[in-house]
Amino acid sequence: xxxxxxxxxxxxxxxxxxxxxxxxxxxxxxxxxxxxxxxxxxxxxxxxxxxxxxxxxxxxxxxxxxxxxxxxxxxxxxxxxxxxxxxxxxxxxxxxxxxxxxxxxxxxxxxxxxxxxxxxxxxxxxxxxxxxxxxxxxxxxxxxxxxxxxxxxxxxxxxxxxxxxxxxxxxxxxxxxxxxxxxxxxxxxxxxxxxxxxxxxxxxxxxxxxxxxxxxxxxxxxxxxxxxxxxxxxxxxxxxxxxxxxx
Amino acid sequence: xxxxxxxxxxxxxxxxxxxxxxxxxxxxxxxxxxxxxxxxxxxxxxxxxxxxxxxxxxxxxxxxxxxxxxxxxxxxxxxxxxxxxxxxxxxxxxxxxxxxxxxxxxxxxxxxxxxxxxxxxxxxxxxxxxxxxxxxxxxxxxxxxxxxxxxxxxxxxxxxxxxxxxxxxxxxxxxxxxxxxxxxxxxxxxxxxxxxxxxxxxxxxxxxxxxxxxxxxxxxxxxxxxxxxxxxxxxxxxxxxxxxxxxxxxxxxxxxxxxxxxxxxxxxxxxxxxxxxxxxxxxxxxxxxxxxxxxxxxxxxxxxxxxxx
Numbered sequence: 001x002x003x004x005x006x007x008x009x010x011x012x013x014x015x016x017x018x019x020x021x022x023x024x025x026x027x028x029x030x031x032x033x034x035x036x037x038x039x040x041x042x043x044x045x046x047x048x049x050x051x052x053x054x055x056x057x058x059x060x061x062x063x064x065x066x067x068x069x070x071x072x073x074x075x076x077x078x079x080x081x082x083x084x085x086x087x088x089x090x091x092x093x094x095x096x097x098x099x100x101x102x103x104x105x106x107x108x109x110x111x112x113x114x115x116x117x118x119x120x121x122x123x124x125x126x127x128x129x130x131x132x133x134x135x136x137x138x139x140x141x142x143x144x145x146x147x148x149x150x151x152x153x154x155x156x157x158x159x160x161x162x163x164x165x166x167x168x169x170x171x172x173x174x175x176x177x178x179x180x181x182x183x184x185x186x187x188x189x190x191x192x193x194x195x196x197x198x199x200x201x202x203x204x205x206x207x208x209x210x211x212x213x214x215x216x217x218x219x220x221x222x223x224x225x226x227x228x229x230x231x232x233x234x235x236x237x238x239x240x241x242x243x244x245x246x247x
Numbered sequence: 248x249x250x251x252x253x254x255x256x257x258x259x260x261x262x263x264x265x266x267x268x269x270x271x272x273x274x275x276x277x278x279x280x281x282x283x284x285x286x287x288x289x290x291x292x293x294x295x296x297x298x299x300x301x302x303x304x305x306x307x308x309x310x311x312x313x314x315x316x317x318x319x320x321x322x323x324x325x326x327x328x329x330x331x332x333x334x335x336x337x338x339x340x341x342x343x344x345x346x347x348x349x350x351x352x353x354x355x356x357x358x359x360x361x362x363x364x365x366x367x368x369x370x371x372x373x374x375x376x377x378x379x380x381x382x383x384x385x386x387x388x389x390x391x392x393x394x395x396x397x398x399x400x401x402x403x404x405x406x407x408x409x410x411x412x413x414x415x416x417x418x419x420x421x422x423x424x425x426x427x428x429x430x431x432x433x434x435x436x437x438x439x440x441x442x443x444x445x446x447x448x449x450x451x452x453x454x455x456x457x458x459x460x461x462x463x464x465x466x467x468x469x470x471x472x473x474x475x476x477x478x479x480x481x482x483x484x485x486x487x488x489x490x491x492x493x494x495x496x497x498x499x500x501x502x503x504x505x506x507x508x509x510x511x512x513x514x515x516x517x518x519x520x521x522x523x524x525x526x527x528x529x530x531x532x533x534x535x536x537x538x539x540x541x542x543x544x545x546x547x548x549x550x551x552x553x554x555x556x
Contacts, residue, residue, distance in 0.1 A: 053437070077443035085441070091434035094427075102431045105424055106443025115424060155443045 003062075004029045004159055004191050005050075005081075010059030010069075012045055012215075019045040021215040023059070027159065027193060032185050034206035035195045036226070038235060042215040043195045044086060047163055050193075051083045052076040064158065078108040082157035084148035086164045086195075090136040096123060097132030099147055103154035110156070122150040127180060142173035146180070153184070160184070162194040166201055174201055181205065203227070211235065251422065254555040255501075258548065262505065263411055267404060276399055280471075283403045285511040287468045289410045291484075292491040292507035293500045294460035297417045298453045299489075300498035301426060303433035304354070308365030309488050311349070311372055312342040312458040314480035316465025318376070321389035321475035326382075331393045334466045342462020343455045350451040357436070366482060373480035388476030395470045406467050410504060413460050417500050420456070429453055430498075494535055496545025505544045 005027040012020040020042040027033055035043050048054040050061060052073040061068045068076055077083075091099050100119040104111050111118045123129055126146040139147065145165050152160055165181065166174050178201050185192050196202040203209075203223040211219040211226060213235040219226060226232055266286070270279040291313055299306045316338035323329045323337055345368075353364035376383040383389065396402040420426055428449050431439050439446050469475045478484070491510055495502030513531070517524040535543050 051441070053440070072445075073437075073440035074443050074445050077441060082443075083441055085438075089435050089438045089441075091431045091438060093434065094430065098427055101424065102428060102439065102444065103442035105428060108443055151438075151442055 002029070002065075003027065004031075004064065005193075006060075006062040007050070008060045008062070010046075010049060010056045010061060012042075012049055012054065013057045018215050020049065020056075023212075023217055025210055025217060025220060027191055029158075029191055030189060031208060032192045032206050033194070033208045033210060034202050034223075035193065035210045035212060036199075036202065036232075037212035040214075041212040041235075043212055044163060045215075046212070047083060047161055047195065050076075051081060051161060074106070077155050077157075078106060080108065080156070080158035081161065082152035082155045082159075083161040084145070084152055084163055084165065086167060088141070088144040088148050090139070090144060090147060092137055095133050095135055096128060096139070096147060099136055100150045100154055103151045106155050108155050119154070122154055123147075125153065125184075126150040127176070140173075142169050142177060145169070145177060149180070149184070153188070157190065159191045159193065162192065164195050164197060166196060166198050174198070178205060251418070252552075252556050254552045258552070259414075259501065263407070266407055266508070270400055270403060279399045279403050281512065281515045282508075283399070283406055283471050284468075285508040286403070286406050286410045287464050287471070288488070288491065288507040288511045289504035290406075290413050290464035290467070291461055291488050292495065292503040293410075293414050293417055294457045294464065295488050296492045296495070296498065296500050296503040297421065297460075298429075298450075298457035300492060300500070300503070301421060301429035301433065302450055302453060304450060305362045305489070306365045306454070306457070306485075307362045307482070307489070308349075308367070308369035308485055309457075309461055310480050310482065310484040311345055311365065311369035312461035313465040313468070313484060314369070314372060314376075314475075314477075315342045315345045316462030317469040317475040317479050318383070318389070318465075319462070320466040320469035321392060324392040324469075325389045331395050331470060334395075334470060335463060338462040338466035339459045342458040342465070346455045346458030347451065350454045354450040354454065355447050366485070369480050369482065369485060373477050376477040376480065383477075386477065388474055390474035392470055392473045392475075394473060395467075402471065406471070409463065409467065413463075414501055414504050417456075417460070421498075421500055425449075490532055490536075492542075494532065494543050496542030499542075499545035502542060502545030502548070506542070509544075 003026040007023055007025050010020060010023045011018065023046060037043050049056045052068065052071050056069055063079060063081055066079065091102065097116065097119050100122050101115055103109060104115045104119050120132055123132055126149050128143060128146055165177060182205060184190055194206065206223060209221060209223050209226040210217055211232050218231045218235060219229045270282060291309065295306060295309045319338040319341040320334035323334050324331060349364060349368045353361045377385055394402065396405055428444060432446055432449060436446050491507040492503040494510060495506030514528055517527055520527060
């Protein structure tokens with residue numbers, strides 16, 4: 001099996017702060033991997049490095065055998081890596097169909113004939129079928145996340161990066177969205193890398209976990225092992241009481 | 248995409264008919280001349296609106312393209328003595344060339360840099376016209392251009408036809424998938440990137456289209472005045488065009504064209520007020536922009552025709 005994504009010794013510094021430090025990992029085709037870590041662990045920064053929204057200070061990122069670290073974001077999308085944003089960023093003043101249509105015009109989307117038909121199909125695929133004419137401004141958060149996923153799918157990605165897709169959602173919205181993501185992984189042969197805080201949904205979805213803390217990867221493994229890893233427990237729950245006592 | 252409804256087509260035909268026939272019924276060379284300038288301003292305003300109105304990147308130096316087009320016509324006529332009809336394609340090419348020259352380095356930037364760069368570029372060109380006075384005629388400019396069409400009324404109709412073509416082409420582009428992308432760029436460049444769209448390419452291409460039509464208008468103006476001079480590059484021209492677009496309703500294209508015609512007419516009609524002219528003109532603009540921040544022409548038209556759609 002060849003690696004789809006190879007991240008080798010990637011570091012990002014903002015002045016004196018090291019947001020991501022010597023990150024090294026690989027993703028295999030078809031894998032469903034999650035990145036876990038407390039707030040400020042560098043997860044979103046890592047996403048921004050992978051998708052070209054920020055250049056890494058050092059290190060290499062290889063995707064489908066090609067170096068990505070100096071490419072513009074739109075070029076990376078057109079090589080097959082698409083992302084969603086943690087804070088959804090739809091095009092306001094446009095309806096749902098138009099929002100997806102924009103992505104259908106990217107070179108990789110490769111729609112020759114009916115772009116609108118393709119956009120309608122994508123909306124259907126994420127559970128927003130028949131709602132193309134609705135304005136984006138009145139859409140509830142859960143549906144905005146679906147719209148983001150439809151936009152990403154329009155570019156026919158090999159690898160889909162989901163930045164906290166469940167953040168801010170009510171419990172009634174989380175389960176169907178998780179089902180959607182699971183279905184896409186299975187049916188579309190997508191490789192998925194997902195950032196999430198919500199442990200229960202997370203562990204049920206992914207087959208492998210990368211744990212980050214203070215910009216460093218501290219553990220990699222299947223979910224059942226990760227929950228028992230003492231370093232992970234320390235990062236999440238904090239040190240045990242004697243550490244407090246001595247402080 | 249967004250459809251153009253029958254009522255818009257009907258309204259457009261009516262406006263063009265009134266404009267085309269006005270100088271027939273009021274036979275005066277003065278009116279024909281004023282209307283020619285009005286219509287040229289219409290070309291400049293709608294071309295500005297295409298790029299800046301749709302992408303939201305405000306171009307404060309549209310006079311750069313206008314002046315480049317006009318001076319191209321001037322040079323061709325006074326130095327190379329070519330057939331005056333060569334001016335039009337040449338003006339388009341030179342204006343597009345300038346747009347690429349300024350667009351490549353500045354449209355990658357965000358914030359006000361593009362506006363400032365365009366403003367400075369037009370100011371620099373105006374300066375250069377004075378510095379290289381041996382070639383450009385300095386303050387006096389270049390004169391002795393040949394008219395494209397000798398009959399003023401026929402020339403007016405020709406210019407009006409060009410405005411109609413300009414508005415139709417730009418409107419069709421704005422309503423196509425292309426226009427959707429430009430509006431998406433106004434919305435959020437990062438999301439466009441995430442959608443795999445080469446934002447810089449589309450911004451530069453739309454600036455080039457905008458510049459091409461502005462340059463064409465510049466050449467038409469040069470062959471109307473039969474001379475060109477440095478004030479064509481001035482920031483006053485750029486700002487006047489921007490105000491016309493805002494009064495017309497930004498992003499509508501036809502609104503910009505109609506507002507340009509009406510405001511140019513208004514300035515002429517106020518000549519009788521002598522020194523109060525600028526006062527009245529400016530006050531009118533301030534009132535319109537203060538009470539109608541979305542503009543006057545396009546919102547008004549949409550409101551009037553709502554029930555026919």
